[in-house]
Structure formats: C-alpha cells, structure tokens
Amino acid sequence: MKVAQQHSTLARLVCSSCGNAFSIFEPQTFSSCCQQPLIAEYDLPRISPSVLQQRPSTMWRYAEMLPVLDPENIVSLGEGMTPVIYPKRLTEKFDLPFFHIKDESGNPTGSFKARGISAAVSKAKEFGFEGCIVPTAGNAGGALAAYCAAAGMKAVVVMPSHTPDVFKEECRLFGADLVLVDGLISDCARRVATLKQSLPFFDISTMKEPYRLEGKKTMGYEIAEQFNFDLPDVILYPTGGGTGLLGMWKAFDEMETMGWIGSKRPRMIAVQAANCQPIAERFAGNINSVKEYVGRASLAYGLAVPHPFAENMIMRVLHGSGGLPIAISDEAMIDAVKLIAREEGMLIAPEGAALWVALQQLIKEGLIRNDENILMLNTGSGYKYLQNL
Ligand SMILES: *Cc1c(COP(=O)(O)O)cnc(C)c1O
Numbered sequence: 001m002k003v004a005q006q007h008s009t010l011a012r013l014v015c016s017s018c019g020n021a022f023s024i025f026e027p028q029t030f031s032s033c034c035q036q037p038l039i040a041e042y043d044l045p046r047i048s049p050s051v052l053q054q055r056p057s058t059m060w061r062y063a064e065m066l067p068v069l070d071p072e073n074i075v076s077l078g079e080g081m082t083p084v085i086y087p088k089r090l091t092e093k094f095d096l097p098f099f100h101i102k103d104e105s106g107n108p109t110g111s112f113k114a115r116g117i118s119a120a121v122s123k124a125k126e127f128g129f130e131g132c133i134v135p136t137a138g139n140a141g142g143a144l145a146a147y148c149a150a151a152g153m154k155a156v157v158v159m160p161s162h163t164p165d166v167f168k169e170e171c172r173l174f175g176a177d178l179v180l181v182d183g184l185i186s187d188c189a190r191r192v193a194t195l196k197q198s199l200p201f202f203d204i205s206t207m208k209e210p211y212r213l214e215g216k217k218t219m220g221y222e223i224a225e226q227f228n229f230d231l232p233d234v235i236l237y238p239t240g241g242g243t244g245l246l247g248m249w250k251a252f253d254e255m256e257t258m259g260w261i262g263s264k265r266p267r268m269i270a271v272q273a274a275n276c277q278p279i280a281e282r283f284a285g286n287i288n289s290v291k292e293y294v295g296r297a298s299l300a301y302g303l304a305v306p307h308p309f310a311e312n313m314i315m316r317v318l319h320g321s322g323g324l325p326i327a328i329s330d331e332a333m334i335d336a337v338k339l340i341a342r343e344e345g346m347l348i349a350p351e352g353a354a355l356w357v358a359l360q361q362l363i364k365e366g367l368i369r370n371d372e373n374i375l376m377l378n379t380g381s382g383y384k385y386l387q388n389l
Contacts, residue, residue: 006063007071009045013038013210016313024067027127030208030309037310038210040067042254049260052225057081059115059218065254066119067214073126075151077108079118080218084226084375087344094360098373100232102223104380105348109146109170111139111302111380112219116243117204119215121147124202130154131201135188137240138167138301139380144204145174156201158188160304162297164387184276184295186307206241207310213250216243220251223375224261232266232375234368236358238351239270239279239325240305242314244377249317266375268323269368270314271358273298277327278306279314299330299388300350302379326361328354334389337382350385352378 013022015031016039022028024040031038045064055061059080068074085101104112117140124132131154134144141157148155155176159168160183171178179195181188189205196203204212224231231252237245245268255261272280276295281287295306308314318324336353340346355376362368382389 008067008069009042009064010040010067010069011043012041014041016310027129027202028210029203037207037213037313039250040210040214044254044258047258049225049229059118059215059222062218062221065221066218067211068119068122068126070126073122075122075125075147076118077114077146077150079107079114079215081222082106084223085346087340087346089343090340093343094370096370096374098371100375101346101378102219102226102375103346103348103378104219105378105382109139109142110384111143111349112216112244112377113139113143114147115215115218116140116212117143117147117215120202120204120209120211121151121153123211124153124204125151127202129200129202131156131199132204133192133196133199133201134158134204135185135192137185137304138163138384140206141176141178142167142170142174145171145176148176149174154201156195156199158191158195160184160188160297163301164385166384166387167301184297184304184306186305205309206243206305207246207308213243213247216247217251217254218247219244219377220248221255223248224251224255229261231261231264233372234269234374235266236269236271236355236374236376238300238303238354238377238379239272239308239314240302241308242270242279242310244379245270245317246310246313249321265321268317268321269358269362270318270323270325271354272325272327273300273303273333273354274327274329276304276306277325278308279311279318280325280327282311282315283318283325299385300333300354302349302351303354324367326358328357332357337389341382346378347382348378349380349382351380352376
C-alpha cells in the first residue's frame with residue numbers, strides 16, 4: 001500500500017534557541033551555534049482538515065507536515081491513528097465525566113516510539129545512510145530495530161544492561177546489533193558517541209536530531225482530529241526526553257497557523273518518575289540545569305532519563321501552557337497498572353499508569369477539576385513489562 005502521495009512542505013531547520021537556519025538537504029544533529037535542538041519549519045500548506053478524510057489511517061496522513069521529501073523513502077509499519085478510549089468504569093467510579101485515554105500501545109513494537117522512529121528512519125533512508133544507531137532505555141531500541149529491518153538498513157541499539165530480556169530479545173529478533181552498558185541512558189549516550197566515530201550511521205539520540213520530534217508531533221494532529229478540533233483542557237504526558245510533549249505543542253502551533261484550531265491550548269502536565277525527576281527539580285528551582293541532576297533507575301524505563309537534552313524547550317512548554325511537572329513513585333505506578341487492568345481490561349505501560357496517579361493527586365490538590373476535559377496518553381503496552389510487574 002502506498003502510504004502517502006502528498007509532498008512535504010519542509011522548508012528549513014532552525015536552532016531552537018537563536019533561530020539560525022540550517023539546511024534540510026544534509027543530515028543534521030543539533031545546532032552548532034547554541035548546542036540546542038534543531039526544529040523543522042514548513043511552508044505550511046493552505047489546506048482544510050477535510051482533506052484528511054481520504055487519507056491513510058497512519059501518521060503519514062499528515063505528509064505535507066512531515067519531513068520526508070520523496071514519498072518513496074517513507075518507511076511505515078502502520079504507526080499512528082491510535083484510538084481515543086473512554087474508560088467507562090473508571091470515569092464513573094472516579095467521577096471523571098470527560099476523561100479519555102489515547103492508547104498508543106497498539107503501535108508497531110508496542111509503543112509510541114514507532115512514530116518518531118518511522119520519521120527518523122525514513123529520513124536516514126532519504127539521506128542514503130546504511131544504518132542507524134540509538135541509545136535507549138528500551139522501547140526506542142525495539143522500534144529502531146524493526147523500522148531498520150523494514151528499510152533494509154542496519155541498526156545498532158545501545159541499552160542499559162538491567163533492561164528486561166524482552167526489550168533485548170526483540171532487538172535481536174529484528175536483526176539489530178545490541179550493545180549493553182552498565183548504567184542509565186545517559187551512559188548509553190556516551191557509548192554511542194564513541195561508537196559513532198568509527199561507524200557512519202545516522203545517530204537518532206532523542207532531540208539530537210530533528211526528525212523524531214516530527215513523527216511524535218502527529219499525536220497532536222490526531223488529538224485535534226479526534227476531538228473535533230476542540231483540544232482538551234488538560235493533557236497528561238509521561239516525560240523522559242520530552243519528544244511527545246514538545247511534538248504535540250508544535251503540532252498545535254502548526255494547526256493554528258493553518259487555521260485548523262484557535263489559540264486555546266491544553267495545560268500540559270509532564271509526569272516523571274520519583275526516581276528520575278530532573279524536570280520537576282528544575283521547575284521547582286532546585287537545580288539550574290538537568291545536567292546537575294543524578295537520577296536512578298525506574299521500572300518506567302522510558303522515564304529514566306536524567307539529562308533530557310531539550311530541557312529548555314520543555315520548560316518553555318510547561319510555563320507557556322500553564323502546566324507543571326509532577327513525579328510519581330514506582331510503587332504507585334504498579335498499583336495503577338493493576339487498577340486499570342482490573343477496571344478496564346487495558347494492560348498499560350507503567351509510564352502511562354503514572355499519569356493516572358498524577359491525575360488523582362492533582363485533582364486532590366485542586367489543580368485539575370474532575371469535570372474538565374482531560375486526556376492522558378498511554379505511551380506503551382504493559383506486556384513488555386510483565387517480567388517486572
Ligand atoms: C520513551 C517513552 C516515554 C518518554 O518519551 P519521551 O519522548 O522521551 O519523553 C514514555 N513512555 C514510554 C512507554 C516510552 O517508551
């Protein structure tokens with residue numbers, strides 16, 4: 001099946017700090033001027049959202065606003081257009097009449113990482129790379145391995161050695177080279193930096209290349225479509241490197257420019273693990289930069305990111321949206337995984353379950369009202385975590 005006929009309107013990459021422009025015609029990492037993430041900008045098309053009705057039911061339905069210049073280079077396994085679920089029993093029991101879960105667990109390889117990796121591997125293919133390399137806490141590695149297999153490319157995945165076997169096995173099954181490192185994802189990132197010197201592969205470290213963000217932003221487009229272009233009041237998102245949070249925010253801005261939505265924005269809640277909460281610590285003013293933060297491992301592997309590279313951008317979204325960060329203990333996450341499984345028949349990832357705990361806490365503190373339009377993003381499947389639940 002052809003995934004998209006429409007052509008990208010990608011125009012330039014800009015430094016997220018000073019706005020300096022960088023070429024879209026060669027591979028880029030982050031900005032050389034400010035050492036900050038590069039952001040893709042488009043000459044956004046004058047189209048109405050009604051064109052979407054005839055589009056494929058994957059994230060590539062937004063092809064004009066995605067960065068792949070030649071549709072032939074798109075590597076797709078059917079990612080995106082995940083359902084928004086109304087969890088009837090939970091909403092009744094907890095008196096949350098307008099509460100929804102966008103369930104990303106049905107994506108290829110069981111997490112929303114598929115979106116970003118589909119975009120980044122497609123760009124790697126477009127640039128003619130032989131392979132890709134990534135440091136990962138777990139889910140990004142499996143996704144990279146799968147999309148590289150589909151692209152006929154090599155994948156090198158660098159993962160903490162304490163990650164459960166299932167995350168390692170899926171990488172091996174998809175034919176990736178797996179490198180295990182004692183430590184957290186930040187230690188894996190250092191290993192990637194060394195390996196890269198002798199390996200001409202596309203490095204897709206979170207926010208250190210511009211295209212995974214573009215894949216993740218499709219969640220924002222889908223949320224708008226699925227909520228009839230009237231965005232929720234509050235969005236809860238489990239924040240590790242922050243790509244999903246930043247991506248949704250970027251999508252909202254692009255849609256406003258195209259006239260698809262107005263200026264109303266959800267309050268963005270960045271949920272972190274108590275064991276690894278650099279953004280919460282910086283927001284509270286306890287540290288000036290996440291680089292000072294020392295994190296510990298969490299069962300929510302996707303949240304064990306002590307030094308998110310895009311920290312400044314994450315802070316801007318939290319402040320700009322009137323949102324905030326909040327940290328949740330591993331024990332509370334496990335209880336919430338079990339509660340949602342029993343009440344709703346959904347086996348969600350601990351990262352997603354953390355949002356439920358955060359919601360209860362913020363309602364108790366009066367920071368969210370239960371009659372607001374609330375959306376939580378379950379970013380992954382709980383099945384890969386069974387060994388540790
Ligand atoms: C990676 C991951 C996250 C965090 O995503 P970021 O884009 O790094 O903030 C959350 N949940 C799951 C299941 C993940 O795999």
